[in-house]
Amino acid sequence: MMLYSIDTPPRYVSGPLHIGHATSYSQIDFVARYKRMRGFDVFFPLCVDVNGLPIEVEVEKRYGVNPKEVGRKKFNELCREFAEQNIQRVRDQYNRLSISMDDSIYYRTDSPEYRKITQLTFIDLFERDLVYRDKRPVNWCPRCATSLADAEVEYRLRKSGFNHIIFKMDDSEVIVATTRPELIPACKLLAYHPGDDRYEGLEGKTAVTPIGDRVKIVEDEAVDPDFGSGMVMICTIGDKEDLRWVHKYKLEIDRAIDEEGKMTPLCGKYEGMAVEKARRAIVEDLEEECLIVKKEKIDQNVAVCWRCHTPIEYLVTDQWFLKTMAFKDEVDGIADEMRFYPDFMRTRLKDWTSSLEWDWPISRMRYYATPIPIWYCEDCSSVVVAKREQCYVDPTLDPPPVDKCPRCGGPLKGSDEVFDTWMDSSITPLVNRENGSNYPMSLRPQSHDIIRTWLYYTALRCYLSTGQKPFDSVMISGFILAPDGRPMHASWGNAIDPIEIVEKYGSDCLRYFAANCALGMDTPFRWNDVKRGAKFQRKLRNVVKFVTIAQDKSQNGDRDLRPADRWILTALSKVMEKATSYMDEMDFQHAIREVEDFVWHIFADDYIEMAKYRIYRGDGEDRRETESAVYTLARIGKDVVKMLHPFLPSITEELYYQLDPEGSIISWPEPELRDEKSYDGGEKARSLISGLRALKSSMALPLSSELSSVTIYAGGELADFYDEIKETLHIRDLHFTDAPPPEGAERVGEFSVLLNDR
RNA sequence: GGGCCAGUGGUCUAGUGGUUAUGACGUCGCCUUUACGAGGCGAAGGUCGACGGUUCAAAUCCGUCCUGGCCUACCA
Numbered sequence: 001m002m003l004y005s006i007d008t009p010p011r012y013v014s015g016p017l018h019i020g021h022a023t024s025y026s027q028i029d030f031v032a033r034y035k036r037m038r039g040f041d042v043f044f045p046l047c048v049d050v051n052g053l054p055i056e057v058e059v060e061k062r063y064g065v066n067p068k069e070v071g072r073k074k075f076n077e078l079c080r081e082f083a084e085q086n087i088q089r090v091r092d093q094y095n096r097l098s099i100s101m102d103d104s105i106y107y108r109t110d111s112p113e114y115r116k117i118t119q120l121t122f123i124d125l126f127e128r129d130l131v132y133r134d135k136r137p138v139n140w141c142p143r144c145a146t147s148l149a150d151a152e153v154e155y156r157l158r159k160s161g162f163n164h165i166i167f168k169m170d171d172s173e174v175i176v177a178t179t180r181p182e183l184i185p186a187c188k189l190l191a192y193h194p195g196d197d198r199y200e201g202l203e204g205k206t207a208v209t210p211i212g213d214r215v216k217i218v219e220d221e222a223v224d225p226d227f228g229s230g231m232v233m234i235c236t237i238g239d240k241e242d243l244r245w246v247h248k249y250k251l252e253i254d255r256a257i258d259e260e261g262k263m264t265p266l267c268g269k270y271e272g273m274a275v276e277k278a279r280r281a282i283v284e285d286l287e288e289e290c291l292i293v294k295k296e297k298i299d300q301n302v303a304v305c306w307r308c309h310t311p312i313e314y315l316v317t318d319q320w321f322l323k324t325m326a327f328k329d330e331v332d333g334i335a336d337e338m339r340f341y342p343d344f345m346r347t348r349l350k351d352w353t354s355s356l357e358w359d360w361p362i363s364r365m366r367y368y369a370t371p372i373p374i375w376y377c378e379d380c381s382s383v384v385v386a387k388r389e390q391c392y393v394d395p396t397l398d399p400p401p402v403d404k405c406p407r408c409g410g411p412l413k414g415s416d417e418v419f420d421t422w423m424d425s426s427i428t429p430l431v432n433r434e435n436g437s438n439y440p441m442s443l444r445p446q447s448h449d450i451i452r453t454w455l456y457y458t459a460l461r462c463y464l465s466t467g468q469k470p471f472d473s474v475m476i477s478g479f480i481l482a483p484d485g486r487p488m489h490a491s492w493g494n495a496i497d498p499i500e501i502v503e504k505y506g507s508d509c510l511r512y513f514a515a516n517c518a519l520g521m522d523t524p525f526r527w528n529d530v531k532r533g534a535k536f537q538r539k540l541r542n543v544v545k546f547v548t549i550a551q552d553k554s555q556n557g558d559r560d561l562r563p564a565d566r567w568i569l570t571a572l573s574k575v576m577e578k579a580t581s582y583m584d585e586m587d588f589q590h591a592i593r594e595v596e597d598f599v600w601h602i603f604a605d606d607y608i609e610m611a612k613y614r615i616y617r618g619d620g621e622d623r624r625e626t627e628s629a630v631y632t633l634a635r636i637g638k639d640v641v642k643m644l645h646p647f648l649p650s651i652t653e654e655l656y657y658q659l660d661p662e663g664s665i666i667s668w669p670e671p672e673l674r675d676e677k678s679y680d681g682g683e684k685a686r687s688l689i690s691g692l693r694a695l696k697s698s699m700a701l702p703l704s705s706e707l708s709s710v711t712i713y714a715g716g717e718l719a720d721f722y723d724e725i726k727e728t729l730h731i732r733d734l735h736f737t738d739a740p741p742p743e744g745a746e747r748v749g750e751f752s753v754l755l756n757d758r
Numbered sequence: 759g760g761g762c763c764a765g766u767g768g769u770c771u772a773g774u775g776g777u778u779a780u781g782a783c784g785u786c787g788c789c790u791u792u793a794c795g796a797g798g799c800g801a802a803g804g805u806c807g808a809c810g811g812u813u814c815a816a817a818u819c820c821g822u823c824c825u826g827g828c829c830u831a832c833c834a
Contacts, residue, residue, distance in 0.1 A: 155832085162834090178834060191834095224833055232834045241834070301832060347762060348829065355830065448828075479828090516771090521763075522827070526770070528783050531796095538796065546793035593772085593781085608793075616792065690799095696789095697799040703791045730791095 004040035005437040006032060007428050007444045007471065008101060009454075010049035010109060013086035014058050017093045018488065019525060020447075022498035024477035026514035027588060028445045029099045031475070033646035034583050037668035043437045045105035047428075048090065050083040051369045052421035053144060053307040058082065059368075067367050072396060072416070079368040080110065096499060098507045098649050105435050109424050115370040116392040117431055118424045121465055122373065126385050130323050130464060131362070133383065137237055137246075137253075138361045140315040141305035142261025142275070146365040147319050148305060149420060150358065151453045153312060155301040161279075164229060164294035165286060167207040167215075174199070174207055174217075175293060177228030179300060181286065182278040183235040184209050185267045186256035189249060190217045191232045193225040209233075210291050211268065218249070237314040239303075257313050259365075275313070320363040320372065320417070327460060328353055334459045334469045341586040342520040345448060345476040349459070352452040360457075362420045369418035375400040379410030426457035429470040444471040448478065448520060475586055478521040485524045496525055508648040509533035515588040515647045536596055537651050540644070543604050544655045547637040550615045550630045551659070557631070560624040563720035565632040566675040567682020568607045571598070572636050573671030579643050580668070588647070595643045603636055606686040609693075613727035634659060639669040678720070684750070685721035688712070691748035692729050695755075709733040709756035713741040718751075 006028060011021065032044045059078050060066065067075040087108070094101060107114055125131045139148040160179040167174050167190065176190060187209050192199040202217045209215060215233075222241065223232050234245045236253040246253060255264050263270045263278045270278040286292050303312045331353045340346040363372060371394045373386035386393045387401045395414025405412060433439045446454055455474065462470035481487055482494035489495060501510045512533025517523040561569075575598045582591035614621075614629040638659050645652040645665055656665040692710075696703055710731045712718065715738040718725065726734040741752030 155830095176834085180834080222833095227833045234834085238834075239832090241832085298833090342763095344762060351761060351830065452829085481827095485827090524770085526783090528770070532782065535796070539794070542794035542797085544793085549793070590772090597781090604793085605798085609791090612792085694799060698788085700788065702789065703798080705791095 001039065001041040003043055003438045003442075004035040005043035005432065005441040005443070006045075007432060007441045008045050008047050009446050010047040010107070010425070010428065011090055012049045012052075012054065013083055013090050014054040015086065016089055017097075017498060018480075019496050019498045019501070020480040020488075022093075022097055022501075022510060023480050023514040023517055023523075024445070024447060025094070025099045026097060026511045027475070027477055027517070027519070029097075029101075029511075030515065030583075030588050030646045031443060031445070031586065032100055033649060034668070037642070037645065037666060039667070042102075043105065043432065043441075044101050045107065045432060045435065045437075046091070046094070046101040046103045047107045047109075048083075048087050049109045049421075049425060050079075050087070051109045051424055053366065055079050055083055056366060056368050057144075057307055072367050075367050083108075083110070093499065096502050096507060097510065100649075105432075107431060107435065109421075110368070112392040114424065114431060117427060117434065118370045118419060119373045119386065119391040119393065120388060121427055121430070121461065122419070122423070123385055123388055123391070125322065125464065131320055132323070133318060133320050135316060135318050136321075137243055137314045137316050138319055139303070139312045140259070140317070141308065141310055141312050142257075142259070143308050143310040144305060144366065145259055147315075147317060147361050147363060148312060149360055149362075149422070150356070151422070151456070152306045152420075153303050154306050154309075156304050156309065158300055158302045159297045160300040160302070161283070162228065162296045162298045163283060163286070163292055164296075165210060166291045166293060167209060167231075167233075169205065169207045174202070174231050175229040176231050176233045177294075178233055179298070180235070180238050180279070181282045182263065182267070182270065182275060183238050183256050184211055184233070184282065185213070185263075185270075186235040186237075186254040187213060187215055187233045188236055188251045188254070189215055189234040189245070191220040191223050191234055191245070192217070192230055193223040194219040194221065196223075196225040196230050198230060210286055210289070220245070237316070239314065243314060253316050255316065257315065259315065259317070261310075261313065275311075319361045321359040322362050324356060324360045324460060325358070327463065328356065330463055331456065331459050334463055337469045338471050339473040341473065341475045342518075345451065345474070345520055348448065348451045349455055352456055360420075362423050363417045364420050365416075366418050369421050370424055371395055372415050372417045372419055374415040374417070375412040376415060377405035377408060377410045378413050380405060380408045382407045382410075384412055422453055422457045423461075425454055426461040427465070429458065429462050430465055439466065440469050441471050443473050443475060445475040445477065448476050451476070476520045478517065478519065478523055480517070481522055481524045483525050483527065488525075501530060505530050505534050506537075506650065508537060508650050511647055511649075512536065512592070515592045518589055519586060533648075536600070537648065539600055539604065540641075540651065540655065543599060543608070544637055544641070544658060546608060547633045548658055550611075550633045553615060554627060554630040555623065557627055558624055559628040559631050560622075561628045561632070562625060562723075563678040563681055564607070564610050564685070564724050565628050566673065566678035567685075568603065568632060568636060569673050570675050570679040571602055571682070572639060573674050576639065576643065576669055576671050583646070592644070592647050595640055599640050602686070603640065606690060607636075608633070610686075610689065610721075610724040610728050613723070635672065638663070641665070642667070642669045681718065681720050685718055685724060687749040688714075688718065688751055688753075689725060689728050692725075692753065695746060695748060695753075696729070704730060706730045706732060707755060709735070711735045711737060711754040711756060713737060713739065713745065713752040713754075 032042050036042050059082050063078055139153050141148055162177055162179055163181050164175050164177045167176050190207055203219045205217050206214050207217055234242055236246055236251055237243055254266055256266055258264050261275050263273050265271050305312055332350055335346055335349045373393050375384040375395055382405050384400055396416050400412045429439060429441050458470050484494055509530045513529040516529050575594055579591045579594045611629040614626045641652045641656050642665055714736055745752040745754045
C-alpha cells in the first residue's frame, strides 16, 4: 500500500489547546482521513513537544523556583511533571475533536529516544566540521541568561528617552544623541556622515566622553545626518549596526553589560546596576553636570526575547554555531522543490533564508532541553565529543568517552550547555523515519508564524542529514482570531475555548468551521459557520432519513433507470470529480461547498421531490421504476456521506451505518455513470420544476395543490421528464407543444408555460 | 524602508476577461408539501477601496494611490 506521511506538528504542551490549534489540527485531519479513503496507508503520529523555555518560564512562575537555586536535576523534574499533566489534557482534547492521529506512533521530544537522535545528528555535524565553537557576539536574554538565535528575537514598539549629550573636545564640543547612555563606558568612536558640513574637518580628531575616555571621530556613510545630532557614538555593543562598525573599524570589544544584564566593572560607579537602573542613574548624573542639552521621547523598535519579552543585549560569549550561511542556496533550492499550499507562502521561507546574516547559534544556557554531548578539558579547553553508542547521554551526569584530555591529559568536565530546542524540532522527519515513515515525507502541515523557525530549520537540518528535501508538500494554516478580529487573549475576554464549541454543537460543527477557513489566511472565529454546520447536519440527517424510508419500500432491486435517475447520477459524478480535485489541492472550503450545495440544492430540493411519486405510489405501478428511484437515492446518499466523511466524521459514520449496515465508509467514491443527454434534460427539467414551484408559491397556492391543466411550450425537449413534471407539481393534464406561446403565458426559465385553469 | 495577503449589499463570503455579480447570517413577506417549520418559497439591499490604463468587453489584467493585516528590516 502507498504510504502518505504527515509530519504532525508536535503540540507544545505548555497549556491546553486553543481554537487555533483545534482548527489547524482539524485541517490536517481532513487530509489524513481523505488519504485513507483514497487507499493510502497514512502515517500520522501523535506527538508532543515539551522542550524549552516556555515550560521553564511557566514552572519558574508557577512554583516560584529559580533553576540556579533548586539545581538542574530538580528543576528538570519539575518541568517534566508539569509537561506530563498537560500532555494528558491535550490528548483528551485531540480525541474530543476527532483528530485521527495514530497513538501507536507516539513520541515526545524530551524522551531519551528522541534526544538521542538530536545528539547523533550533532555528532555527525561535528565530525563533518559543520559546527564550531567560537567567541562572538550573539543575541542574549539577560532574564533567561541564555543566547538566542535571530529567529527567537521579536521587536516591540516602545517610547525611548533620546538624550542629547555634550562630548567635550580640546577647544570645542559636539553633541551626541543616544537612547543608551549607559553604554558610554564602552564608547569607542564617534561618527558622522561625510557630507555633513556641521562636522567638516573633525575627522581624525578626538573627543572626550562624559566619563573621560578619549575617542576618535570618523566619517561614515552609514550615519544618517538627519537623525538626532548627526553624530553617533559607536559602542561595543549596543545593536547590530554597532556590530558592523566593530567589524569595519576592528574595534576592541569592551563589555559594559554581563550575562545577567548588570553593568560590568568597566562602568565604574554603575557596576552591578541593572541596565535600566544604570541608564537612569547616568542620565541624572549627566544632568547634574549640565552635559545634557535636550531630552526627548522617540518611538523605537526594541529587540526582545520571544519568550519573556525582556530587551535583549548583544554579548560576546563562547557559543556553538551551525554553519548555516554556507547553505542558503541549498535551502532556497529546497523551497523550490516543495509544493506550498497556498503557494505564496514559499516566498516567506525564501525571504527569511536570504535575509540571514549570521550562522545559527545552537547552544543555550538553559536546562529542560537536550544536553550538548560534549566535555571540555579543564586545562586546555579541548573539546571531546561523545561516542555514538553513548547516546542518549547527559554530560552533567554521565562519564566522558575517555578518562582524560587526549591532547594534554587534563581532567574533563561535562558541558552544562543544552541545544536550542529547534535543534530537536528540526529533525521530526528523521525521527518519523525511525518510526516507519517514508522520506521525504508527504506533508508538513504548520502555521505561518513558524516558517522562519520550524520550516527553515527542518529544511536545513534534513538537507544536511540526507541531501534531500524533507517534504513533498507544505500546508500552511492561518491563525484564528477572536470574532472581533483581534487575537484572542484571556485578559481581553474574547477567547473561545474549542471544547465549549464541541459541547454546544459537537466536534463536527467545529470541523465545519475549520473546513471553511482558507489556508494561510487569518480568520476571525465565526459562530455563524458553526451554526450553519449544525443546520447542514440537520438537513443531511433528514435527507438520509428519507432515503432509508425509500429503502424500506424496496423489494427485489430489479431496476430500470429513468432519465431523471441518469441525470442525478451524472450530476453526482461531476460533483465527485470536482470535490476530488479540490481535496487534492487542499482546498477544503470548495470541496465541502461543492458537496453541500449538491446535497441541499440539487439532491434534496430537486431530485428527492421528483422521485417522491415513485416512492409513495401504490404497488400496482411500475415496480422497476420504484426500485430505480430507491437505488439512485441510496447510491447518492451513501456517496455524499462518504465525501463529507473527512470533514464530519462523527455524523457521517452514524448515517452511513443507517444507509448501509453491511458496508463501510472507508473508501472514497468513484463516479458511476456519465450521460450528458440525460444530464442536459435533467437540468432543464429541474429549472422548470423549481420555477413552477416558485410560481405556485407566488400565487399563494400550497405546493400540494393540484393544477388541472398545464401546457408547456417546449415540444419534445422535456418528454423524458414528463412524469417527473406532472407528478412533482401535481398536474392533472400536462401537455407539451411546439406551438408558439400565446399571450398570457408565464415565462419560467427558458420555457413558456400556460396554466389553463387560472 | 522591503515583501506578501486582503479590501465585493448591514455583517461575513464566492468569484483571476464575457449575459441581470455567488452564497451565508440578519431583515421583511408568503406556504402544514406523507425527510426536514431549527423547514421551504420569495423580496428588499452592492458606484465590486480610489483614480488612470489595456480590451469589443474588467470585480477579474496592468500602473499609481488609499486602508487594514501579517512577515521582514530598522536610526544611534
